[in-house]
Amino acid sequence: MRKTDNQMLVIFGASGDLTARKLVPAIFDLFIAGQLPENYIVLGASRSNLTDGEFRKRVIEESPFLKKKIAKVSEEKVKEFSNTFFYEDLGEDYDTSYDRLQKRILDLDNKFGTGENIIYYLSTPPTLYEAIAKNLADQDLNNQTNGWKRLIVEKPFGYSLETAKELNKGLQTYFAESQIYRIDHYLGKETVQNLLITRFSNSIFEPLWNRNYIHHVEITNAESVGVGKRGGYYDKSGALRDMFQNHLLQIVSLVVMEPPISDKPDDIRNEKVKALKSLRIMRDEQVLYDNTIRAQYIASTINGKKVKGYREEEGVDPNSTTETYAAIKFFVDNWRWQDVPFYVRTAKCMPTKVTEVVIYFKSPHHQLFQSSDMSSKANKLIIRIQPDEGILVKIGVKVPGQGFKVERANMDFYYSSLEETTVMDAYERLLLDAMQGDATLYARADEVEAAWEFVDPILDYWKNGKDVRMYGYSAGVWGPQNADNLIEGIGMWRNPEAKLADEPDFCVLV
Numbered sequence: 001m002r003k004t005d006n007q008m009l010v011i012f013g014a015s016g017d018l019t020a021r022k023l024v025p026a027i028f029d030l031f032i033a034g035q036l037p038e039n040y041i042v043l044g045a046s047r048s049n050l051t052d053g054e055f056r057k058r059v060i061e062e063s064p065f066l067k068k069k070i071a072k073v074s075e076e077k078v079k080e081f082s083n084t085f086f087y088e089d090l091g092e093d094y095d096t097s098y099d100r101l102q103k104r105i106l107d108l109d110n111k112f113g114t115g116e117n118i119i120y121y122l123s124t125p126p127t128l129y130e131a132i133a134k135n136l137a138d139q140d141l142n143n144q145t146n147g148w149k150r151l152i153v154e155k156p157f158g159y160s161l162e163t164a165k166e167l168n169k170g171l172q173t174y175f176a177e178s179q180i181y182r183i184d185h186y187l188g189k190e191t192v193q194n195l196l197i198t199r200f201s202n203s204i205f206e207p208l209w210n211r212n213y214i215h216h217v218e219i220t221n222a223e224s225v226g227v228g229k230r231g232g233y234y235d236k237s238g239a240l241r242d243m244f245q246n247h248l249l250q251i252v253s254l255v256v257m258e259p260p261i262s263d264k265p266d267d268i269r270n271e272k273v274k275a276l277k278s279l280r281i282m283r284d285e286q287v288l289y290d291n292t293i294r295a296q297y298i299a300s301t302i303n304g305k306k307v308k309g310y311r312e313e314e315g316v317d318p319n320s321t322t323e324t325y326a327a328i329k330f331f332v333d334n335w336r337w338q339d340v341p342f343y344v345r346t347a348k349c350m351p352t353k354v355t356e357v358v359i360y361f362k363s364p365h366h367q368l369f370q371s372s373d374m375s376s377k378a379n380k381l382i383i384r385i386q387p388d389e390g391i392l393v394k395i396g397v398k399v400p401g402q403g404f405k406v407e408r409a410n411m412d413f414y415y416s417s418l419e420e421t422t423v424m425d426a427y428e429r430l431l432l433d434a435m436q437g438d439a440t441l442y443a444r445a446d447e448v449e450a451a452w453e454f455v456d457p458i459l460d461y462w463k464n465g466k467d468v469r470m471y472g473y474s475a476g477v478w479g480p481q482n483a484d485n486l487i488e489g490i491g492m493w494r495n496p497e498a499k500l501a502d503e504p505d506f507c508v509l510v
């Protein structure tokens with residue numbers, strides 16, 4: 001087990017949704033699992049006027065997000081956990097003197113022996129990130145002479161390439177890049193990490209992982225819910241910024257990358273940057289027109305229940321042109337992937353929640369045997385990221401009886417079959433990594449910028465291009481039909497089952 005130093009976590013924006021919904025439950029799980037160091041405390045900091053006790057009530061004792069977890073442990077255990085939480089009122093503004101905050105941090109550090117090791121977690125609107133970093137630096141709270149200092153930054157990392165560069169430059173003025181941890185919670189998902197293991201720990205996949213054997217790659221990220229209460233934020237962002245630029249391009253980079261020379265953070269991240277830099281940037285209007293689709297969900301009725309259209313959602317402009325569906329076809333210009341199309345889509349209000357990577361292999365050069373369904377004759381590797389996490393390979397088997405007819409059957413593995421193992425929540429895993437100084441699963445500045453470099457021209461075209469369409473799709477269907485046109489010559493997007501285990505398998509009747 002890796003060593004975790006005694007330390008303090010200072011959360012900026014501690015009165016917000018993310019703190020209560022994700023961060024505190026993750027810390028609680030680490031506490032219950034005995035993964036926290038002996039001396040560990042959390043200091044929440046925001047403008048809201050709260051005492052330590054009120055903060056504890058809000059994020060622990062009366063938090064709806066901890067209710068179920070708390071119910072499983074004793075009252076003393078909850079009290080013990082709760083007593084490690086403190087709160088500092090920042091006053092009117094985050095861009096203010098941190099005199100008082102510095103004093104509080106030093107007092108708590110002295111009292112609880114956290115060794116001046118501090119993680120600052122920025123969970124505020126991103127416009128405040130640089131000011132917070134500066135104000136910490138002004139109080140020497142970034143100084144690593146005694147104890148380390150780390151800065152965890154929440155997405156979005158910029159709104160465009162230009163703003164991402166400005167943000168990186170701003171943060172790097174006050175903290176070294178090695179101190180900055182840009183969190184992308186998809187990298188904390190066990191199955192996303194398993195992409196690396198599938199590729200580089202099995203000799204049966206890697207030899208086939210290239211243009212000679214792979215026909216195309218399809219990645220689907222679908223959510224069954226709409227924007228809910230986050231309309232205000234989402235309307236300024238859209239599917240491409242919210243999911244594609246970060247989470248999905250991170251997944252793409254793991255599919256595309258070359259084998260790293262070791263599992264050291266920078267060896268892995270160097271390869272991911274190379275992968276992102278090899279995505280063919282689309283600048284030509286016609287190319288953008290042919291290869292990108294955007295759409296918005298419109299009102300519909302699902303199982304007898306009326307569902308709002310995007311433009312009717314709270315906080316959304318009734319004339320909004322923000323996409324809730326994005327599908328992109330692109331190529332990767334390097335030795336391994338030349339001419340292999342990648343199809344990636346992400347959307348809200350789909351029939352089910354699912355994220356998966358599907359590798360479609362080429363058909364055998366010479367078709368000896370008759371396949372019952374010609375369109376599905378290819379071998380497929382399905383890597384299910386969520387839910388029903390697992391891996392499934394479609395292989396050809398003989399249809400019993402006379403002659404040589406081929407059907408597809410499944411070879412599969414599900415994480416749920418590992419009864420003894422508990423899969424860590426993404427935030428829990430990522431927080432623990434940062435506590436231990438492991439940045440492998442955090443995005444580096446150049447990764448983020450390379451991803452924006454690819455996404456910027458698409459956003460620019462969608463905003464300013466000629467004849468850019470915004471399709472509509474009824475909430476609860478698999479997006480606009482036109483999206484199938486992207487996959488010309490191949491068929492259509494796969495419609496994944498809610499559970500990988502329900503993937504249709506060939507049933508041999510004896």
Ligand SMILES: NC(=O)C1=CN([C@@H]2O[C@H](COP(=O)(O)OP(=O)(O)OC[C@H]3O[C@@H](n4cnc5c(N)ncnc54)[C@H](OP(=O)(O)O)[C@@H]3O)[C@@H](O)[C@H]2O)C=CC1
Pocket residue numbers: 012013014015016017018019046047048049094122123124125126128154155156
């Ligand atoms: N919630 C989520 O699931 C996810 C959130 N994120 C990111 O995490 C960060 C925090 O998100 P979330 O907790 O949802 O946001 P909230 O709006 O719920 O909380 C943000 C906190 O920041 C403080 N704040 C300071 N100045 C402002 C301001 N001008 N407007 C609004 N709040 C302000 C507020 O505390 P106070 O007023 O007390 O100072 C507030 O509690 C954001 O950058 C978001 O993009 C990323 C992924 C998922």
Ligand SMILES: O=C1O[C@H](COP(=O)(O)O)[C@@H](O)[C@H](O)[C@H]1O
Pocket residue numbers: 223242243
């Ligand atoms: O970052 C985000 O992710 C969630 C989806 O996360 P998941 O782990 O539930 O797949 C998405 O709903 C949200 O819009 C986005 O900001």
